Amino acid sequence: MAYKAQFYPGNTSIAKNRRKHMSNDLEKLRDVSDEDLTAILGHRAPGADYPSTHPPLAEMGEPDCPIREVVEPTPGAAAGDRVRYVQFADSMYNAPAIPYFRSYHAAINFRGVDPGTLSGRQVNEMRERDLEEFSKRVCETEITDWGLAGMRGCTVHGHSLRLQEDGVMFDMLDRRRLEGGVMVMDKDQVGVPIDRKVNLGKPISEAEAAKRTTMYRVDNVSFRSDKEVVEHVQKVWELRTKYGFQPKA
Amino acid sequence: MAKTASVTDKPIQIRVFPNRLLQPQTAEKVLNEIDHVKGVIRMLINGKNLPRKVTCGPGTGADVNHPDRTVIHVGDCAFELHIIVGEILVEVEDESAVENLRTACERAFPFPFEFKRGHFIKRRPTLTDYGKYGFKSKTDESINLEDERLLGLVDPHAKLENNLCVVKTEEKS
Structure with missing residues (x-):
């Protein structure tokens, strides 16, 4: 019987969504073109060549190493791209993703990625063309709802604030906003204006957000209502504690 | 004996805390x-602050042009919002004004809000205020300020004129 990976315990909608995020089994909700994505990332001008930090690996003449023979470099690493980053902030009001599960999603499903998990934001560093492939996946699928999340390279403040009247998470730099029922972004992730308005699609409704979120909340699905998850967390805690216990002779 | 405390009466303070950022x-309607x-x-x-320019990161110095940083009119006064309004603290004279205030908020807010009594704006001058304004005289140790209602409305280190708005002056008979 072929082994099927099990990502997360639990029977609630939250646990199911967490499994979906971790396994990259995500529903595509919108289209973001490559040029638009490059513009909002803000690392290079759309259509420009990828700047590099070293020659392509094929031209470099790598040393004889069994690990290098086994591990195939990512396209970005093979081409010698720069390492660049993308950062997201998610509202605590039922945003689809949370920093931990963004990190699980990145680390499990993509190679050559360095995820950084913080309380209100999550940053991923990787080679530039790998970053664009990763960002496209994240931006187009249900892991990101542009009303309740935002691509924010800096000034991320907003995840723990009340939502604005229009249901959108507050953005101090006004990088994206609700215009005519759709989310529009006209600045890059660090707040520098870009030459286009990128259409990021309709934000999901409050009821839909409650269904799609990976966040346990008392006013939606509470953590304690998922017995299997509680049991799992307690087991991990117990084993970690026992493992760390070192009785002195 | 030197005169010290000047504000002795205790008006009621209310915190109006809406469910959403306004x-x-x-905000104009509510105010x-x-x-x-x-x-x-x-x-x-x-x-929360709405900055005029990006203050950190690679985009430092770029204009923000936040659409919510706009001029609003309250009473006969117009001022520019520097923040997205998330909380309104109100001080009223007596009990009878509290219910009227609640009704006014219910009329203006399109969503639920929290209405709480407590101590939110300072009633007595602190050391910093004395440092800024000083005593009235050697014998009168009350704060050297014409209108003590200004206390607690503005950070002692900030400029009054940018942050304070006198909506209605009392009519003199």
């Missing part, structure tokens, strides 16, 4: 409704 139009309530002494609005 757009300028709603005007509150302004019309008889017995309101002073109001203080709090919220």
